[in-house]
Amino acid sequence: MNTDRLVQLAHGGGGRLTRELIEREIVPRFGNGPLSGLPDGATLPSPGDRLVFTTDSFVVHPLEFPGGNIGHLAVHGTVNDLSVCGGEPKWLSLALIIEEGFAFSVLARILDSVREAADACGVTVATGDTKVVARGQGDGIYINTAGIGLALTGFVLGQERICEGDCVLINGTLGDHGMAVMSARQNMDFVKGPVSDTGSVQRLVAAVHEFGAEVRFMRDPTRGGVAAVLNEIVEGREIGILLKERDLPLAPATRAVAEMLGIDPLHAASEGRLILFCSREVAPAILKRWQALPNGEGAVCLGTVTRDKGRVVMETVTGGRRLVDVPRGELLPRIC
Amino acid sequence: MCLAVPMQIVEIRPDGKGVAELEGSRHVIDLSFLTDVRLGVYVIVHAGYAIETLDQEEAQTTLSLFAEIVREAQADRPYTEPLRT
Amino acid sequence: MNYIDAFRDPAVAKQFVRLIAEQGRALADQGRRVHIMEVCGSHTMAIGRYGIRELLPENVELISGPGCPVCVTDPGYIDAAIALAGKGAILATFGDMIRVPGSTSNLTQCRVSGGDVRVCYSPSAAIEIAQSHSDREIVFLAIGFETTIVPVVSIVDEAIRAGVRNVSLLTAFKLVPPALHALLADTEIKIDAYLCPAHVSAIIGSQAYEPFVTDYHVPCVVAGFEPLDILYGVNGILAQMLKNEARVENQYARVVRRAGNPKAQARMAQYLEPVDAVWRGIGVIPSSGLGLRPEFAGYDAEKKFGMPVHIGQQHAGCRCGDVIKGKLRPIACPLFSSVCTPDNPIGPCMVSAEGTCAAYFKYALRDVQQGGET
DSSP, rough: OOOOOOOOGGGGGTHHHHHIIIIIIIIIHHHTSSTTTTTTOOOOOOOSSOOOEEEEEOOOOSSSTTTTEHHHHHHHHHHHHHTTTTTEEEEEEEEEEEEETTTTHHHHHHHHHHHHHHHTTEEEEEEEEEEEOOOSSSEEEEEEEEEEEEEEOOOOOOGGGOOOTTTTEEOSSSSSSHHHHHHHSSSGGGEEOOOOOOOHHHHHHHHGGGGGGGEEEEEEEOOHHHHHHHHHHHSSSSOOOEEEEOOOOOHHHHHHHHHHHOOOOOGGOSOOEEEEEOOOHHHHHHHHHHSSSTTTTOEEEEEESSSSTTTEEEETTSSEEEEEEOOSSOOOOOOO | OOOOOOEEEEEEOOTTTTEEEETTTEEEEEEETOOOOTTTTTEEEEEEEEEEEEOOOHEEEHHHHHHHHHHHHTTOOOSSSSOOE | OTGGGGGGGGHHHHHHHHHHHHHHHHHHTTTEEEEEEEEEHHHHHHHHHHOOOOOOOOEEEEEHHHHOOTTTHHHHHHHHHHHHHHHHHHEEEEEGGGOOOSSSOOOHHHHHHTTTEEESTTHHHHHHHHTTTTTHHHHHEEOOOOOHHHHHHHHHHHHHHHHHOOOOEEEEEEEEHHHHHHHOOOSSSSOSSEOOOOOHHHOOOOGGGHHHHHHHHOOOEEEEHHHHHHHHHHHHHHHHHHTTOOEEETTTTOOOTTTHHHHHHHHHHHHEEEEEEEETTEOOOEEEEEEOOOOGGGGGGGHTTTOOOOOOOOTOOOOHHHHHHTTOOOOGSBBTTTTBBTTTTOSSSHHHHTSSHHHHHHHHHHHHHHHHHO
């Protein structure tokens, strides 16, 4: 018999149970800053002259996986979106949509992770919301976070600024999150698999803003993986990208699962990675700086920008060359 | 047609299943089609089933032949005989 | 020791490319072009993934064969599966099947309109689904060649032992040797040698190719799926051709034995018997498939639900049949990359990731770029 306390519909009904949920689960973790006193909205100090603002919703199955859970993702995803836009993340909103019957013990773990990740990133959860939907109408829990950051001075970012000869840098291994989540699914029969890379890239961004215009563009390779990001950048343009298969940074366990399931790790999502385009001149300095930072140890140059119109090409280990295509539809394990 | 990878058996269970490892990933697989089920052997895994054992000696023979080809090329000896298996 | 990376060594690849070029030149000096059919879709995929086609001399051509179970699945099979979902069955399938076109729909569309379609990595998941949904019927889409047949038919074995009665197979199992025979018997198709599949051969053994050597004098080289295996295989074929030999050469001896895997063969024989099979684009090849023996009719979805599979309709302009038979290169098909793309696949060769057309679309640099016949 499961003795765990479960979320009831009434926890979202606005009455006594709602108050109890907020007071037990939210206030102790997030109630110190703008959230104290539970106002309907957060009043924030007005900082610099330009802000960066983003929002993202998080749905993942399973909710907990090697390397993290949906709580980490909800913070890192939004923090990273702010960061790659050249922002210094400051405040988050946190909206929970919980399915009736969800275990409070799991909710507590997820909220602990939100707290832990937010603290590590130096961001404050400033406002939030909680709703409960009937059993069968949600997948355990969905989270939405919006984020506000201060625009860092010095950056002049834009895809159109990328030009031939530029370097494509990444701060670590490819596709770990996507492969971790896939192999953590119950029917996959893995007892041990890849570990998600969920993490923040904000310090890596902060470390390079002084390179100013030499940094052309940044993007986090989430859904669709590195292949999707690179193809989107060169599509319809006079430039292309050349990758070398032997230089691709891959975690052994991720690579193993990708081989087993027939999935290209270039198509699998990362949640703690940053792709940065910069001039060839500053690339070594950026790599050196990143490699000294947490979540930057594995930084490498992934490839170079070419004149190969609109195409992402990889030189393979055999010395052959092939197109790096965008992923089509959902990533599924194959037997063929 | 048949994606399959070499994995090493690290656990044998009484029900005909076992655990195989590749580069730190561990997966439950079915061992019932193998004649030689021992810990440490490499097997070829397809759709969760070990379909055959990998003969390490044969693998080594092939790799030695590959190494020989590279050595010959480095010694810049002209290639005369077609490869034999 | 990692048995993957050792077979991807760039230094060795470089030497094989050189050896292949030398032998290709020697053949060219004799005025010979070589048409090697890589039978298996996993070879096709690996050839694309490692850019091997463009490393070969001009007179050595790799033709992709019928060895992709998804590609040779007839639209009527998908129609039957969708009909079963419509009657409330849970369809359990390999991910590969999810976008294969039926006559009018596919499994993705079926799921969108309410069908219960579940993707499995291992067939044993079908038993788990059956046990946790004892009030529903589970139909496993039982496609595949010899390698895949073995795990899939184990569903019946497990179901019998576990007393699970609500699971059945919709079979479209296919066998490699009868197809290879049919291709050689077709005088319109030019095949000089077979690069034989890796893991099918692990089941059936390299001896299965001996008749092609004796009856048709076609070199047959069994090769693994790693890039060095493939280059080694092509090199071996060219060496045989230069000497005008035709032998079965097992270059994947680390996995393939001459007689194959006896336990796997016994499992197949226990539950299955030869049947005529429809190959999409090719037609019916006698005794080229396997179906459940009559005593296991209770696990045979067609019999259990009285819904026989009929031959389906394919797109009028689709020339997958010719592509599968190696008569037409994808690029020469009028639909390729104009109407038929991986996002909107018309024919099965574009659907499966290892389908010939998909592999060309996905990986090829030269062909797609130039367009037209190469």
